[in-house]
Amino acid sequence: xxxxxxxxxxxxxxxxxSGTPAAAGATPGGAATGAGELAGLLAAFxxxxxxxxxxxxxxxxxxxxxxxxxxxxxxxxxxxxxLVLTHVALMVVGGALLDRQTPWGExxxxxxxxxxxxxxxxxxxxxxxxxxxxxxxxxxxLSYEAWFxxxxxxxxxxxxxFGHQIAAGAHFVADPVARAVWTxxxxxxxxxxxxxxxxxxxxxxxxxxxxxxxVVPEAPGVVSVWLQGRAVDELEARGGQFVLLRFLVRGHLTxxxxxxxxxVPTAHRLRVTVAAxxxxxxxxxxxxxxxxxxxxxxxxxxxxxxARGHRSLLVAGGAGIGPxxxxxQELVARGHDVVVVxxxxxxxxxxxxxxxxxxxxxxxxALPGRRAQLGYDPLDREHLAAAVPDIAGRDVFVCGPESMTxxxxxxxxxxxxxRRAIHHEELSLA
Amino acid sequence: MSAARWRxxxxxxxxxxxxxxxxxxxxxxxxxxxxxATAAGASSGSIGGAAPSVVGAPGSTSVAPGTGTDGSGxxxxxxxxxxxxxxxxxxxxVVGSVxxxxxxxxxxxxxxxxxxxxxxxxxxAPSSHPESAQISARATPLLAREVLAAQSASIDTxxxxxxxxxxxxxxxxxILDQRG
Numbered sequence: 001x002x003x004x005x006x007x008x009x010x011x012x013x014x015x016x017x018s019g020t021p022a023a024a025g026a027t028p029g030g031a032a033t034g035a036g037e038l039a040g041l042l043a044a045f046x047x048x049x050x051x052x053x054x055x056x057x058x059x060x061x062x063x064x065x066x067x068x069x070x071x072x073x074x075x076x077x078x079x080x081x082x083l084v085l086t087h088v089a090l091m092v093v094g095g096a097l098l099d100r101q102t103p104w105g106e107x108x109x110x111x112x113x114x115x116x117x118x119x120x121x122x123x124x125x126x127x128x129x130x131x132x133x134x135x136x137x138x139x140x141x142l143s144y145e146a147w148f149x150x151x152x153x154x155x156x157x158x159x160x161x162f163g164h165q166i167a168a169g170a171h172f173v174a175d176p177v178a179r180a181v182w183t184x185x186x187x188x189x190x191x192x193x194x195x196x197x198x199x200x201x202x203x204x205x206x207x208x209x210x211x212x213x214x215v216v217p218e219a220p221g222v223v224s225v226w227l228q229g230r231a232v233d234e235l236e237a238r239g240g241q242f243v244l245l246r247f248l249v250r251g252h253l254t255x256x257x258x259x260x261x262x263x264v265p266t267a268h269r270l271r272v273t274v275a276a277x278x279x280x281x282x283x284x285x286x287x288x289x290x291x292x293x294x295x296x297x298x299x300x301x302x303x304x305x306x307a308r309g310h311r312s313l314l315v316a317g318g319a320g321i322g323p324x325x326x327x328x329q330e331l332v333a334r335g336h337d338v339v340v341v342x343x344x345x346x347x348x349x350x351x352x353x354x355x356x357x358x359x360x361x362x363x364x365x366a367l368p369g370r371r372a373q374l375g376y377d378p379l380d381r382e383h384l385a386a387a388v389p390d391i392a393g394r395d396v397f398v399c400g401p402e403s404m405t406x407x408x409x410x411x412x413x414x415x416x417x418x419r420r421a422i423h424h425e426e427l428s429l430a
Numbered sequence: 431m432s433a434a435r436w437r438x439x440x441x442x443x444x445x446x447x448x449x450x451x452x453x454x455x456x457x458x459x460x461x462x463x464x465x466x467a468t469a470a471g472a473s474s475g476s477i478g479g480a481a482p483s484v485v486g487a488p489g490s491t492s493v494a495p496g497t498g499t500d501g502s503g504x505x506x507x508x509x510x511x512x513x514x515x516x517x518x519x520x521x522x523x524v525v526g527s528v529x530x531x532x533x534x535x536x537x538x539x540x541x542x543x544x545x546x547x548x549x550x551x552x553x554x555a556p557s558s559h560p561e562s563a564q565i566s567a568r569a570t571p572l573l574a575r576e577v578l579a580a581q582s583a584s585i586d587t588x589x590x591x592x593x594x595x596x597x598x599x600x601x602x603x604x605i606l607d608q609r610g
Contacts, residue, residue: 009445013452020560025457030558035453037560042445078438079445086446098558099532109532114561170560 001064001072005049012045013038015178019171029097036090037170043083044165044182047158048189050076055189056196056296066242066299067425074134081131084124116163123160130154148255162186201296208232212247212291213269215284219344219351222319223285224262224273227293232265235298238305239264239326240397240425243297245272251283256296260399262322262352264329273352275319302425304330307395309421311337313388315379315408317400318344324399325352328362338362339388343379343404345370379404381411392416398424520544524608526601528554533562536597540577540605547581550574550602556594565591573598582606 016038025031053060053073060069096106111117133142133150142150165182166172172179210229218224227245237243244256259272274284302323312331316324321342331338338361344350347368356364365387367378376383385391396412398405405424412422523541530536534556541549552574555566569591576585583603587595 009448013448017452017456020456021563022456025453027558031453031457033559034457035449038449038452039446042449075437075441079442082442083445086449095559098534101532168561170564173561173564 001060005046008045008049009042012041016041016171019175019178027098029094029099032090032094032097034094036087036094039083039090040087040165040169041171043080043087044161045185046076046080046083048185050080051158051189051193055193056200056299057192058196061299062301065301065425077131077134081127084127088124114164115167117168119160120164120168123157126153126157126160130157144257145255197296201294204235204296205292205294207234208295210270210293210295212287212289212293214289215287217285218273219349222273222275222349222351224271224352225259225284225287226269226271227295228269230268232270233267235265235270235295237261237265237270237298238303239328239330240302240304240323240399241298241300241326242323243270243272243295243299246294246296247284247287248292248294249287256294258299260319260323261298261326263326264333273319273322273325300425302397302399302423303327304334304336306397306423307331307336309393309395310335311390311394312339312397313391313394314338314340314397315400316340316342317404318349319351320398320400320404321350321352322399324397325355327397328356328359332359332361335361339365339394341365341367341379341384341387343400344368377407379408379411381414384408384411385415395421395423398422521548523549524605525553527604529597529600529604531556531593531597533565533593534558536594536601538574538577538598538601538605540602542609545609547578550577552598555597566594569594570598577602 020034020037025034050073053069053076064072092103092107092110095101095110096103099106099109101109111121130151130153132138133147139147166179172182208229208231210227210232213226213228216224216226235243239261242258242260245259246252246256259274261270262273263271265271304327314324314328314331324340324342328338328340340356340362342350342353342356342365344366345368347366350366350368353364353366356362367387369378371377378384378387388394391412392415394417396408396417398408398412400408409422409424413419521541521543523539526538526540528535528537535554536556537552537554539551539553540547541551550573552566552570555570556562557566569588572588573585573591573595577583577598583599583606585595585599585602
């Protein structure tokens with residue numbers, strides 16, 4: 001994945017190199033313009049990469065995993081927006097030097113004399129807006145829904161900026177082959193998005209006709225949503241994976257949210273378990289029976305396939321019990337020796353605990369209680385070693401709040417679990 | 431987690447460094463090689479000529495620009511002493527003044543046989559932006575043909591190359607003015 005990105009960037013650099021006469025850089029202005037063009041080309045290439053990263057392309061999902069794709073998308077997003085701004089700055093400054101104009105005058109003359117520049121300007125504005133709303137600071141303030149709607153406008157931005165690449169881009173104006181290849185890159189990206197983000201989910205919907213069957217409270221603030229449909233098992237979802245669900249009802253239409261499967265789907269049913277924390281998740285508790293649901297996925301590599309041996313320790317915290325419950329089911333079915341450690345603030349918070357007790361081949365260890373009340377951390381080195389003495393020989397799967405996950409990973413490492421036998425997944429889409 | 435936090439910024443910094451390196455690799459050697467050449471061949475006498483490298487339109491050789499400090503000059507291409515040649519058949523090449531346009535300098539050279547314009551060559555045309563070079567490459571042969579057809583500087587503007595056309599007219603006119 002990373003390799004493909006680097007190779008792509010190198011190809012872009014090579015293309016720029018071949019299309020840029022060395023003479024163009026003889027003046028500072030020419031050199032700035034040339035570098036600006038390279039920045040623009042790289043940004044335009046990375047835009048496609050960005051879309052493909054979150055394009056639900058099955059090969060990428062399998063090879064890298066949805067969570068890491070999203071993480072890459074986030075990191076690369078920063079670079080793309082900054083590269084776009086660098087491109088604009090270099091083109092304006094370079095042009096101003098060449099024309100012996102002020103940068104402002106040059107900006108105006110670029111906008112008025114070069115083709116497709118006004119739409120490119122608007123598109124750049126959208127890029128900056130999307131970048132700004134995705135910054136960590138802004139994300140703390142913005143709701144997921146508001147952020148998502150702004151994020152969608154980037155498609156308009158990409159459309160608006162494509163014109164100037166082809167019509168005014170020095171490397172494309174005179175080279176029909178380059179123009180064709182570049183257009184093909186964008187069309188292929190668009191086709192991939194249409195296929196996997198629109199067509200496949202819609203077809204799946206037509207086939208499955210998934211609806212909300214009922215909503216079951218599992219613990220304070222935790223509900224399970226049962227979905228019913230035809231041939232649900234065709235999703236081939238695994239325990240530990242998650243799906244993106246879009247409930248077709250007002251307030252849920254615009255956004256698909258990730259939900260962990262809390263059991264291995266049967267032929268007609270799948271179940272997700274949700275901690276009713278945010279505005280949106282709280283609304284899930286009020287979903288009505290019969291609400292239609294669009295499903296995308298499944299995603300995630302937090303599955304039984306990750307296990308290296310036949311003995312596993314599964315550590316769940318809070319709503320993390322959902323995927324752990326499904327994963328335990330699958331591991332037990334495979335004949336693994338499974339220990340589930342379940343942390344919660346109190347006994348009432350041990351959602352789905354009932355389903356894990358009395359299962360042959362599975363030892364369920366409930367550890368309720370706040371650390372302040374207990375006077376110790378039941379997951380610290382000493383206590384975890386006492387609870388699961390053979391931890392070093394087990395695969396460790398962790399799902400829960402970020403801080404708990406990090407702590408358990410450290411403790412497991414300290415207790416001699418190899419790094420590659422520790423599995424956890426960031427359950428965050430954005 | 432903490433490593434991933436600044437990954438975006440790191441990638442950007444790395445990319446920027448790459449762009450800088452690549453641009454330097456592409457342009458660097460030239461900037462050094464070209465600098466003295468620019469000084470020596472400062473033919474145009476214009477202030478800060480935009481494109482020191484004379485990139486002519488296709489078909490033109492990069493003829494050394496004229497000798498006059500104002501950027502125009504006359505040189506007889508006839509190797510024979512002009513006095514001995516037939517006056518009617520005298521072939522003279524005149525280099526026009528440099529016309530500055532917002533996209534770069536335009537300079538034309540015209541060869542006369544007697545009072546007839548027989549050859550028009552573009553010595554300089556806007557080439558600083560690659561787009562400008564594209565436009566110049568397309569427009570200058572058309573402009574040259576127009577000059578030959580009109581036998582004067584009254585030529586139509588080539589669409590899409592307004593500034594270059596104007597500069598062309600100006601440079602040709604400077605030649606005609608010199609010839610009287």
